Amino acid sequence: MHRAAVERTNDVFAAQLAPVGRETVQDRVYSELRRALIGGLFEPSQVLTIRGLADALVTSTMPVREALGRLITEKALEALPNRSVRVPPITLERIDDLLRARILIEGEAISLAATRMGPRGIAIVEALLREWDEVRALKHKKDIDREVTLNQSFHFEIYRACGSAVLIPMIESLWLQSGPCIRVAIYAFSEAGEVDTAHYHRSIVAALAAQDAQAAREALVADISRPFAFLRDKLQSKARME
Amino acid sequence: MHRAAVERTNDVFAAQLAPVGRETVQDRVYSELRRALIGGLFEPSQVLTIRGLADALVTSTMPVREALGRLITEKALEALPNRSVRVPPITLERIDDLLRARILIEGEAISLAATRMGPRGIAIVEALLREWDEVRALKHKKDIDREVTLNQSFHFEIYRACGSAVLIPMIESLWLQSGPCIRVAIYAFSEAGEVDTAHYHRSIVAALAAQDAQAAREALVADISRPFAFLRDKLQSKARME
DNA sequence: TCAAAGCAAGTGTGATCACATATCAAAATC
DNA sequence: GATTTTGATATGTGATCACACTTGCTTTGA
Structure with a gap:
């Protein structure tokens, strides 16, 4: 076929056809498992089998x-000496360890983002906040998955602005590791009567809009510390009862 | 066979037989590739093929x-859209990004280690320093690999003392990512006449022995910044020449 | 009655095959 | 002579098979 003819063909369809993507099956499985892990769909200590997941995912x-x-390898799952793999169990040490790492790295990321996030980025996170308010308005249906997703989008929209190709994957890894724990904390919130999560997020946005890195970091630390503290108390009281 | 007979057998051999280990082939391949990456045996931008590596590793x-x-997934290698995989190329942004992350996380790790590393740990790193001096004493043979290994042992022996199961894998990931860059810097050192690396390490050990977290962090930052700064200059001057 | 042996189902690991795609050089076409 | 086509080779991906190990239950034997 002549070159001109090929380009003609491309021109005709370019506007109508969406790119079909080249995602492999492995990528889809990986993304799906990540989503499940961050969303807390798996319980801590739950054992996963290859064939079981393959059946569930139809591959x-x-x-x-x-x-x-x-x-x-990113510590989102754990290989037992039996060669079976499970979601890492929750321990007090692990919770403190994860929280400290998240404060360190996400704090740094938001500090960087505070000076680099333009009004366009601010507008996006503000839109996310409004969308969240809408979800929370119709409270009758506890759409926890939706809230988890929005929370994730909110945070990573900010982190993305820090411009670090090294820090962001590390934060993703940390979310992957704390996902199963956070889920437990969220359920605890639901039982205990929810505190105003949105308040912290509004503080974060305000600090970012003012380009106040220190205030943004402090608001973020308060935001991510809260579920960990909640979970920590829960675990400790459970330990005392036994 | 009766239980008593089995235990008799175990008693007889227990002292003589070493555990045979259950490492899989995949684990050995992974370790070997990690070693090669951290040691800088692969060059930035080098493309790796599955069958090529399988032949080289005889599996x-x-x-x-x-x-x-x-x-x-740990960003030690990079998947190209062609589905081929290569060692990530060096760019100025990536160097700065990696250095910032390493200062942040390794600095935190050594701060924690400063208060938790007992005299026993100090003795171990001092022994590593002496071993290093010996290697450097017979300078005629530039045993760079040996020095790289000793440097790695020195740093991770310290980080291990921070007691964080979350931070240490992240540091390993950072070393994996900066390995190929560092190798370039080490060769640059060799050409430019080596500065006294040991000085920084001695400062680190002194600070740790005094349990001075701040001093330890500063000495560490100086230590890891040096090769990055070197590499940075080299890249910039090369960029100017083109 | 109870512990030990044996068996069967389940599971992870590694090898091999089939297939689609990528790459690159030779050949053909203008 | 430059560009396109074509074909051979190389490479990644997914499926399937074979094997070893684990696990839990049943059967056996004292």
């Missing part, structure tokens, strides 16, 4: 085993 | 592809 074992291997 | 493709996948 063969191959993409699943590679995805599991990747999640194990 | 099949299966363990290699899973190891590559794991290294890609």
